[in-house]
Structures are given as C-alpha cells and as structure tokens.
Amino acid sequence: TFDEDELDKAINDDQFVLYYQPKVLLKSGRMVSVEALARWHHPEIGVVNPVHFIPMMESSGLIAPMTIKMIDLALDQVRLWCEQGRNIAVGVNLSAAILSNTDLPDMLIQKTRDLNIPPELLTLEITESSLIQNAALSLETLARFKLHGFSLSIDDFGTGYSSMQQLNRIPFSELKIDRSFVSNACHDKTHKAIVEANISLAHNLNMQTVAEGVETVEDWQLLHELNCDLAQGYFIAKPMPAEALSQWEQEWL
Ligand code: G
Ligand code: G
Ligand code: NA
Ligand code: MN
Numbered sequence: 001t002f003d004e005d006e007l008d009k010a011i012n013d014d015q016f017v018l019y020y021q022p023k024v025l026l027k028s029g030r031m032v033s034v035e036a037l038a039r040w041h042h043p044e045i046g047v048v049n050p051v052h053f054i055p056m057m058e059s060s061g062l063i064a065p066m067t068i069k070m071i072d073l074a075l076d077q078v079r080l081w082c083e084q085g086r087n088i089a090v091g092v093n094l095s096a097a098i099l100s101n102t103d104l105p106d107m108l109i110q111k112t113r114d115l116n117i118p119p120e121l122l123t124l125e126i127t128e129s130s131l132i133q134n135a136a137l138s139l140e141t142l143a144r145f146k147l148h149g150f151s152l153s154i155d156d157f158g159t160g161y162s163s164m165q166q167l168n169r170i171p172f173s174e175l176k177i178d179r180s181f182v183s184n185a186c187h188d189k190t191h192k193a194i195v196e197a198n199i200s201l202a203h204n205l206n207m208q209t210v211a212e213g214v215e216t217v218e219d220w221q222l223l224h225e226l227n228c229d230l231a232q233g234y235f236i237a238k239p240m241p242a243e244a245l246s247q248w249e250q251e252w253l
Contacts, residue, residue, distance in 0.1 A: 011062065011065055017041055020035070021238065022249075037093070038093075063097050089120070099134055128154055154174070172205075
C-alpha cells in the first residue's frame with residue numbers, strides 16, 4: 001500500500017495517466033464513447049491499477065486534485081479527437097466524496113469553454129452506491145452538471161439499491177448495468193431477467209444502456225437480442241492508452 005505523501009507527490013509529478021476502454025454500439029460495433037480509467041506509471045513498480053490508490057485518495061482528500069487532473073487529461077484527449085473530426089464522448093469516474101464539491105460544475109464548464117468542447121462529450125460516471133451516500137449535496141451538484149449540458153451516467157447499476165424515485169429525479173442519460181449481472185445473464189435466468197428489466201427501465205426513462213463486462217460472443221449476442229444500446233468489456237477491448245485505440249479500431253471493425 002502507498003501513503004498519502006507518496007500519492008500527493010505522484011499527482012504533482014504527473015505520474016497518473018488515463019487508459020481508455022471503448023463503449024461500442026451493439027447495432028453496428030462502432031465506438032461512440034470511451035471510459036477513462038486511471039493508471040499510475042510508478043517509477044519502480046510499473047503500471048499500478050486504481051484499486052491500489054483510489055481508496056487512500058478518497059479517505060485523504062487527494063481524490064479532489066486527482067479528479068481534476070484526470071478530467072484535464074480526458075478533455076485534452078477529447079479536444080484531440082475533435083481536431084481529427086471525431087466526436088467521441090469520454091466518461092470520467094467521480095467518487096462520492098467529490099460530489100459535495102458544488103464548485104465542480106462551474107469549473108468544468110470553464111474548462112470545456114476554454115477548449116471549445118461541447119459539454120455533452122464529457123460524461124460523468126457516478127456509481128449507484130455513491131449517490132446514496134450523500135443524497136442532498138449530490139443532487140445539487142448533479143443538477144448543475146446537467147444544466148450545463150454534461151452527460152450523466154449511473155455506474156454499476158443494480159448493486160446500490162437506489163430507489164426508482166431517486167433515479168427519476170436525477171437526469172441521467174446513461175445507465176451502466178453492472179458486470180455481475182451481465183456476465184451471468186447467458187447461464188442464469190434470474191440474471192437475464194435483471195438485465196432485461198434494467199434495459200426496459202432505462203429506456204422508459206429515456207436513458208441509453210451500457211452493458212459492462214461483456215466478455216464473450218454469447219454475451220454480445222444476448223445483449224443485442226435484449227435491445228441493449230452499448231457494450232463495454234474484454235470481448236471488445238481492454239482499457240488501453242489513447243495511442244493504441246486507432247490500431248484496435250482497425251482490427252475490430
Ligand atoms: O481500471 P480498473 O478496472 O482497475 O478500475 C477499478 C476501479 O477504479 C473502477 O471501479 C473505477 O471506477 C475506479 N477508477 C478508475 N479510474 C478512476 C478515477 O479516475 N477516479 C475515480 N474516482 N475512480 C476511478
Ligand atoms: O467500477 P467500474 O465499472 O468503473 O470499473 C471498470 C473496471 O472494470 C476497470 O478496472 C476495467 O479494467 C474492468 N473491466 C472492464 N471490462 C471488463 C471485463 O470484461 N471483465 C472484467 N472482469 N473486468 C472488466
Ligand atoms: Na465507471
Ligand atoms: Mn462500472
């Protein structure tokens with residue numbers, strides 16, 4: 001494990017980078033968005049996954065400066081894609097702790113204006129469980145994000161027990177079905193029913209659905225039959241540096 005000083009120094013030394021995992025349309029296979037996932041390029045250890053540093057950042061408060069750095073990297077990448085004539089939306093993960101920062105929406109609108117990026121190309125991914133931790137403040141921050149035109153995505157859906165009423169109050173444009181349901185749907189009737197119910201719920205609330213953890217061609221076919229909109233997972237691509245995406249796209253399509 002790493003201590004706070006080490007992580008603080010690594011943030012300031014720009015040792016954290018983003019990997020990108022494609023989200024593709026089940027109808028056409030086309031990549032329309034990506035999820036940005038933090039990786040630590042540790043000078044001695046090599047590539048370190050978020051499970052080893054995000055929890056410590058959340059408990060120490062470092063998650064705020066970290067998130068701002070990651071959003072800056074993600075927006076630079078979106079800008080680059082825009083210059084290449086591609087509108088690819090990027091999803092950034094927001095921890096519960098950061099949702100009490102009511103200045104964040106204004107800060108992000110300033111950043112997207114400076115870079116001349118349409119705000120809908122920034123998707124804020126918030127887990128269902130983090131919504132419940134801080135309902136009142138989260139609601140205010142999320143409403144501001146939406147007002148500014150950013151896209152909101154509810155992540156790991158099905159694991160957090162949010163009420164239908166809460167879902168309806170927050171203007172999410174995307175619902176990500178947790179991979180624990182997706183990976184079992186092919187072999188288990190209950191999980192399949194849950195996936196189906198999530199898709200129908202989302203569509204009735206005008207949200208797009210993303211299946212997470214799509215690992216096999218059978219998963220893909222079932223989700224296609226169930227009318228899911230987008231798929232993400234190892235069957236399509238692992239998270240990778242931005243430079244690797246165009247090579248992947250050529251092989252995939
Ligand atoms: O990439 P990987 O599967 O190892 O990610 C593990 C977890 O870390 C995921 O649940 C993801 O939501 C979280 N995570 C990855 N990058 C970030 C980030 O930039 N900020 C926050 N808050 N969480 C992240
Ligand atoms: O919590 P969140 O859903 O943001 O986490 C995304 C994490 O899931 C990333 O760390 C990513 O590496 C991992 N992941 C992405 N696709 C798959 C998959 O198909 N199978 C599994 N087991 N993990 C995946
Ligand atoms: Na996520
Ligand atoms: Mn998720």
